[in-house]
Amino acid sequence: MDALLLVEQGLNGLQLGVMLFLMAAGLTLVFGIMDLINLAHGTFYMVGAYLTAALVPVLDSFPLALAAAVLLTALLGLVVEAVALRTLYRRDHLDQVLATFGLILFFNELVKIVFGPVPIFLNPPAALAGTVDLFGLKYPAFRLAILAVGIAVAVFLWLLIARTRVGMLIRAGATNREMVMALGVDVRLLFGLVFALGCGLAGLAGAMAGPVLAVQVGMGEQILILTFVVIVIGGIGSIRGALAGALLVGMVDTLGRALLPAAFRLVMDAANASAAGAALASMAIYVLMAVVLAIRPKGLFPAH
Template sequence: MTQLVLEQALNGLQFGLMLFLLAAGLTLVFGIMDMINLAHGSLYMVGAYIAASVAEQSGSFVLAVIVAVGATAIIGALLELAVLRRLYRRDHLSQVLATFALILVSNEAVRMIWGDQPVMLAMPEALSGPVEIGGFMYPAYRLLIVVVGVVAAASLYLLVAKTRLGMWVRAGASNREMAQAMGVDVRRLFTIVFAIGAALCALAGALLGPLLAVQVGMGESILILAFVVIVIGGIGSVRGALVGSLIVGVSDTLGRALLPTLLREIVPLEIAASLGPALASILIYLLMATILFWRPEGLFPARA
């Protein structure tokens, strides 16, 4: 039982760090631009498809990740310049409708380019086996995802906390009008932030591609969890996005793995088989409601 808990905790850490890559860009866009971007998950999907195509043509997984991150960042910047910039002064309902339309357009564009069938993205052969950690075996590729996620989180923290660009980002998240009055080029800042968010999406999509199916619509389900993360962590807060991602990732993974087993000790097997997955699926939403009852603005709001 201890080994199962440790293994699932590592799986939850890995899932949480990938959620952070999605949620970090989303919370910056939401916190600084006051922009609800439902198409954020589509960039995650596009990054995964680009990585799969490059890996198939070149045979190099590392090259596939690099190209996917760079190409998706460019796509994100162009999307912000061409479409999203026109929505900043619109109300949230207009933003939701417009970005939902972008989801539909993105899905159809992917179908036209890659087809309707899932695309395979193979993990590096050198990382296809397990490694020993603390007396039990754990997949080497999942461990790589954990390491990359930690490095990406640390790099984003240094960018936001220690650089001039990060100072502008923090100022924009706290008070956008004051930052603009103090001379910050908000338009350029918006484009840079959106490109960074798109690159992080692509990194998550490329790394999770070998574990999940690369298919049309893959960004919608994970986008819901990303919104849960930024609500829990606090809108506009990178630190909140990291803490919220880890809470959601570990809670969701451990809940799905352990709740059915624990329920079998309390209720009959037939009831546990149906009740366990149902409770596990709503666990993070109950957790979100509890945190918001305690702290309505989230754990680390940027505008505290």
């Protein structure tokens, strides 16, 4: 494998990591702060992608369609939290899992009814449709834009959680909900806004993934498993952990799929090498999770 291909795969790993961070940041906020296991988080990823694909022809602008889709996804999350999830905060985690799994089935069927079962292919904006020359490597400009969006979101979340009054209230509500309520803060509204923020981030991830992947029913479940791996590795409730875990998982998954088949070709025929390499690459992130948990049971950067 030459150096340029290795750099390309490294960039692909970073891009996957950033996409996972956009998902994991919202999920770890909801799980770590609200103590809610939300299996339907991937649903909002799917909804964000579908809304973007539907709004691009209407608004004739990818950035406007993306912004509108993220806002609408956040509003949908606010409604879902108020109608279906608010009564589950003090319930057992098994009840939360069953309820949010039901939401997955409901929204998958609803999307089929509204948009149809056929996958939709979303084109990137014209300004980002080409490639950028990186030291001789022609790399898609839109994938670099995904990296930039992920970095911007990470900075925004750090400023929000660590440097604003809203962030202070969120951290206080996660630590001692009753005391914050006694001080006159509407914790229900605060937690609703946190859930909406998480849904908006998932919708943003779906909107950015649309031009890279096919927009289809069930696409959220495919990335949800990786997202849970990310927050377990990084530490539940930690934005810093979500970023570190996402980048680590993205790099291990992408480089594993690129390097392991090539390594096995040195000792076996091409067909068996590809099969063995692909199988081990799919296991690599779970091996990584097991190793991290063996060393640091609460994750790399657990929330305090």
